[in-house]
Amino acid sequence: MVKTDQKATAQLEKPTTFDLNSYLKEQKALVETALDQSLAIGIPEKIYESMRYSLLAGGKRLRPILCLATCRLTGGSTEMAMPTACALEMIHTMSLIHDDLPAMDNDDYRRGKLTNHKVYGEDVAILAGDGLLAYAFEYVANKTDNVAPENIIKVIARLGNTVGAEGLVGGQVLDLESEGKTDITAETLSFIHTHKTGALLETSVVTGAILAGASAEEIIKLTKYSQNIGLAFQIIDDILDITATDEQLGKTAGKDLAAQKATYPSLWGLEKSQAEAEKLIAEALDQLASYGEAAEPLRAIAKFIVTRNH
Ligand code: GRG
Numbered sequence: 001m002v003k004t005d006q007k008a009t010a011q012l013e014k015p016t017t018f019d020l021n022s023y024l025k026e027q028k029a030l031v032e033t034a035l036d037q038s039l040a041i042g043i044p045e046k047i048y049e050s051m052r053y054s055l056l057a058g059g060k061r062l063r064p065i066l067c068l069a070t071c072r073l074t075g076g077s078t079e080m081a082m083p084t085a086c087a088l089e090m091i092h093t094m095s096l097i098h099d100d101l102p103a104m105d106n107d108d109y110r111r112g113k114l115t116n117h118k119v120y121g122e123d124v125a126i127l128a129g130d131g132l133l134a135y136a137f138e139y140v141a142n143k144t145d146n147v148a149p150e151n152i153i154k155v156i157a158r159l160g161n162t163v164g165a166e167g168l169v170g171g172q173v174l175d176l177e178s179e180g181k182t183d184i185t186a187e188t189l190s191f192i193h194t195h196k197t198g199a200l201l202e203t204s205v206v207t208g209a210i211l212a213g214a215s216a217e218e219i220i221k222l223t224k225y226s227q228n229i230g231l232a233f234q235i236i237d238d239i240l241d242i243t244a245t246d247e248q249l250g251k252t253a254g255k256d257l258a259a260q261k262a263t264y265p266s267l268w269g270l271e272k273s274q275a276e277a278e279k280l281i282a283e284a285l286d287q288l289a290s291y292g293e294a295a296e297p298l299r300a301i302a303k304f305i306v307t308r309n310h
Contacts, residue, residue: 016296016299016300018296018297018299018300020297020300020301020303020304023297023300024060024065024304027061027065027068027069028060028061028065030068030078030082031061031064031065031068031085031086031089032056032061034082034085034086035055035056035086035089036056038055038086038090038139039051039052039055039135046120046124047124047127047128047131049120050116050119050120050124050125050127050128051128051131051132051135053116053119053120053128054093054094054096054097054110054116054128054132055089055090055093055132057093057110057111057113058111058112058113058250059089059092059093059111061089062201062204062301063085063088063089063092063200063201063204064085064086064088064089064204065085065301066201066204066205066208066226066298066301067081067084067085067088067204067205067207067208068081068082068085068208069208069297069298069301070204070205070206070208070209070212070222070298071208071209071211071212072208072212073208073212073291073294073295073297073298074208074209074212074213074214074218074222075212075213075214076147076208076211076212076213077146079145079146080144080145080146080147080211080212081207081208081211081212082143083139083140083142083143083144084140084144084155084159084207084208084211085204086136086139087136087137087139087140087159088136088159088200088203088204088207090132090133090135090136090139091132091133091136091159091162091163091168091200092200093132094128094129094130094132094133094136095129095168095172095200096110096111097115097116097117097125097128097129097132098125098126098129099172100115100116100117100125101117101122101125101126102117102122104172104176105255107251107252107255108252109246109250109251109252110250110251111250111251112247112250112251113250116128116129133163136159137156137159137160140152140155140156140159141156144211147211148213151210151211151213152211154210155207155210155211158203158206158207158210159203159207162199162200162202162203166195166199167195167199167200167203168195168196168199168200170195171191171192171193171194171195171196171197171199172195172196174188174191174192174195175192175196178192178261178262179259179260179261180259180260181262182260182262184262184267186267188262189262189263189264189267190231193230193231193234194227194230194231196234197230197233197234197237198226198227198230198231198233198234199230201226201229201230201233202223202226202227202230204226205222205223205225205226205298206219206222206223206226209222221287221288221290222287224283224284224287225284225287225288225298225302226284228280228281228283228284228287228302229280229281229284229301229302229305231277231280232276232277232278232280232281232284232302232305232306233305234264235264235273235274235276235277235280236274236277236305236306236308238256238263238264238265238273239264239265239270239273239274239277240253240308240309240310241253241254241255241256241257241263242254242256242257242265242270243270244309244310248309248310249310250310264276274306277305277306278306281302281303281305281306284302285299285302285303
């Protein structure tokens with residue numbers, strides 16, 4: 001094994017008394033309650049039911065939890081960040097609804113449940129995604145309290161950039177264009193994933209810091225932290241598509257292989273992909289050095305990303 005890998009492994013294996021399972025359970029419960037309260041059934045009922053079906057279907061709630069944790073780390077509060085945390089999950093959920101459509105990945109299951117279009121039909125699923133996307137912006141603008149207005153505007157602009165052609169939409173288009181091609185380079189794959197998956201994870205961390213009024217220097221470190229965990233997250237996602245079961249994933253495993261999709265394991269093999277993910281996480285942890293104990297949640301989440309099995 002090369003030196004950097006040994007260093008990375010040592011970083012990841014550093015003992016800690018922080019109980020990530022209890023932390024995630026407690027934070028997830030907070031987020032679930034806030035999401036449930038964020039969207040009441042209105043008229044026409046069907047669209048609200050469809051939006052709530054996917055929004056409240058479970059999932060790890062990683063993006064809101066990252067946003068809340070970063071806001072608290074940089075001097076803000078849970079309350080300041082909760083509307084943005086909910087909006088991040090609304091955006092993530094809408095991207096999953098659209099990603100699962102027959103015109104895109106054509107999936108029947110998501111988060112262990114039938115996909116939105118399987119329950120409500122394609123027409124309503126598209127509109128549920130659109131509804132959630134629009135509502136995310138409205139929710140941040142209307143519900144954020146005790147934050148300087150210029151920081152709320154920064155958050156809204158950042159969310160827009162993350163969703164659009166410079167973010168999720170751009171990544172998804174290149175992903176669709178790359179399907180079935182056998183000559184995808186590591187650069188193209190990196191573009192797809194930094195846009196499709198990394199951008200929203202990065203924005204989850206950075207918006208937490210913006211809401212708290214963090215310094216430019218802090219935002220640079222946290223950006224690097226979040227870019228690294230975002231890429232590592234995708235590498236592990238690719239690995240799990242090969243090594244995990246349908247039950248562990250809550251969706252069909254082995255789809256990348258079946259669709260002949262270029263993935264990190266297909267480019268580098270499983271072992272090198274895992275080593276690269278660990279190296280990225282070790283570098284992410286370096287960015288948190290100046291925070292001491294207070295950064296334990298962000299450290300533990302980073303480590304969880306490379307050790308998760310779902
Ligand atoms: C954003 C306007 C707009 C359109 C969507 C379909 C699309 C454009 C983009 C695809 C984005 C996508 C589905 C990326 C994959 C991200 C990913 C790794 C999802 C799985 O995230 P987890 O593991 O899932 O956090 P849970 O279920 O735990 O939330």
